[in-house]
Amino acid sequence: MEPIVVNSQLDKKKLYNINMYLLYRKRMMWYLGVIVIIMLYGLLFFNSSTAGDSSRWFGIFFVVFYLLMPLLVYWGVNKSYNKVKALSEYKVYRIDENEINVVGQTVSLTVDWSHIEKLQDRKHDFLMVTLNGMGFHYLPKSGFESEQAIIDLKNIVKQKGIKNKS
Numbered sequence: 001m002e003p004i005v006v007n008s009q010l011d012k013k014k015l016y017n018i019n020m021y022l023l024y025r026k027r028m029m030w031y032l033g034v035i036v037i038i039m040l041y042g043l044l045f046f047n048s049s050t051a052g053d054s055s056r057w058f059g060i061f062f063v064v065f066y067l068l069m070p071l072l073v074y075w076g077v078n079k080s081y082n083k084v085k086a087l088s089e090y091k092v093y094r095i096d097e098n099e100i101n102v103v104g105q106t107v108s109l110t111v112d113w114s115h116i117e118k119l120q121d122r123k124h125d126f127l128m129v130t131l132n133g134m135g136f137h138y139l140p141k142s143g144f145e146s147e148q149a150i151i152d153l154k155n156i157v158k159q160k161g162i163k164n165k166s
Contacts, residue, residue, distance in 0.1 A: 006093040007143040016077045036066045118163035
């Protein structure tokens with residue numbers, strides 16, 4: 001089988017979008033959101049004499065931190081994108097049944113399929129998420145040579161027993 005070739009390049013907006021997706025896809029962030037809503041309710045509608053002053057400040061800090069999370073992610077993405085050239089450069093992925101080869105101007109790596117946890121099928125792209133859940137490979141659907149190449153990628157993922165989520 002001929003390797004699947006995918007051309008990829010990330011911009012800041014897409015990197016921010018992916019990082020927010022990776023952050024908020026975790027169930028824990030949704031639980032924290034529920035806790036923030038409960039804390040807001042408590043801070044707004046209960047008398048401070050029933051709860052100590054320190055718990056009120058803790059609640060305020062927790063709510064502010066949760067609400068500022070998107071801004072903190074934006075600053076981190078902006079800093080990383082400007083500092084790490086490999087994030088912004090043009091890359092070519094060559095994917096076959098055995099491995100994934102990535103070649104860019106400053107980066108060249110080979111990834112074994114055993115290091116890929118899942119393939120996330122999104123509207124305009126695929127994310128190949130690594131085992132630790134924090135690393136990813138960005139594959140825009142527009143970067144594939146053909147529709148058949150997308151089908152071939154899904155078949156390889158299925159053959160390897162990797163989760164494929166839509």
